[in-house]
Amino acid sequence: QVQLQQWGAGLLKPSETLSLTCAVYGGSFSGYFWSWIRQPPGKGLEWIGEINHSGSTHYNPSLKSRVTISLDTSRNQFSLNLNSVTAADTAVYYCARRPGGQFRTTYYYYYYMDVWGKGTTVSVSS
Amino acid sequence: QPALAQPASVSGSPGQSITISCTGTSTDVGAYNYVSWYQHHPGKAPKLMIYDVSNRPSGVSDRFSGSKSGNTASLTISGLQAEDEADYYCSSYSSNNIFVFGTGTKVTVL
Numbered sequence: 001q002v003q004l005q006q007w008g009a010g011l012l013k014p015s016e017t018l019s020l021t022c023a024v025y026g027g028s029f030s031g032y033f034w035s036w037i038r039q040p041p042g043k044g045l046e047w048i049g050e051i052n053h054s055g056s057t058h059y060n061p062s063l064k065s066r067v068t069i070s071l072d073t074s075r076n077q078f079s080l081n082l083n084s085v086t087a088a089d090t091a092v093y094y095c096a097r098r099p100g101g102q103f104r105t106t107y108y109y110y111y112y113m114d115v116w117g118k119g120t121t122v123s124v125s126s
Numbered sequence: 127q128p129a130l131a132q133p134a135s136v137s138g139s140p141g142q143s144i145t146i147s148c149t150g151t152s153t154d155v156g157a158y159n160y161v162s163w164y165q166h167h168p169g170k171a172p173k174l175m176i177y178d179v180s181n182r183p184s185g186v187s188d189r190f191s192g193s194k195s196g197n198t199a200s201l202t203i204s205g206l207q208a209e210d211e212a213d214y215y216c217s218s219y220s221s222n223n224i225f226v227f228g229t230g231t232k233v234t235v236l
Contacts, residue, residue: 035225037227043230044129044215044227044228044229044230045164045166045172045215045217045227045228045230046129046227047217047224047225047226047227058223058224060127060224061127061224062127094171094172096172110177110178111158111160111162111177111178111219111225112160112162112174112177112178112217113162113164113172113174113217114174114177114183116171116172116173117171118170118171119171
């Protein structure tokens, strides 16, 4: 059974860079998109972006200028970097898996997140 | 990309049925049959309840069902139980490889 374990700094000052990592245990790293989603206090979920096993990325246009999602296939980990943070970036950050499959030499992906991490609370305050 | 619109709260008594709406646009909900629903108990990881508008993952109760008409998707919970009390979020694939979530609905079991 696939599990996602995430970690990273929980308290940042404005203008610093948020860095979180998510490790994938108990399953393959290939053939999936690996996502980051956040939930500000009292608000709904917000999709941040995703990366697949070959490094292809998609980002939320509202965050694209500040976000980088990367992966370390040797460790089955992927990471989120969000620079120039402000108080508006205070949120619980979740990593998640978007499932997919392979037909012959072609990868395909489904359009939902089926496995989620437990979340990491990040606060931005001076 | 604006969030999908959901009612802030919906309530019902045990055994009743409730429906949560999720309204998007012709570029997300209306354009694709890729609406999913997530149950979120505070402090826990969100749980996938419905995918591709109306499909249930293995292990999810058949009391949960989904549908879509035009730009609006819906999640129905029948035979409401105390354990269903949670926040529910819809999500839709949108154009240009983007996902958008709903504003969230708090379900209260009276």
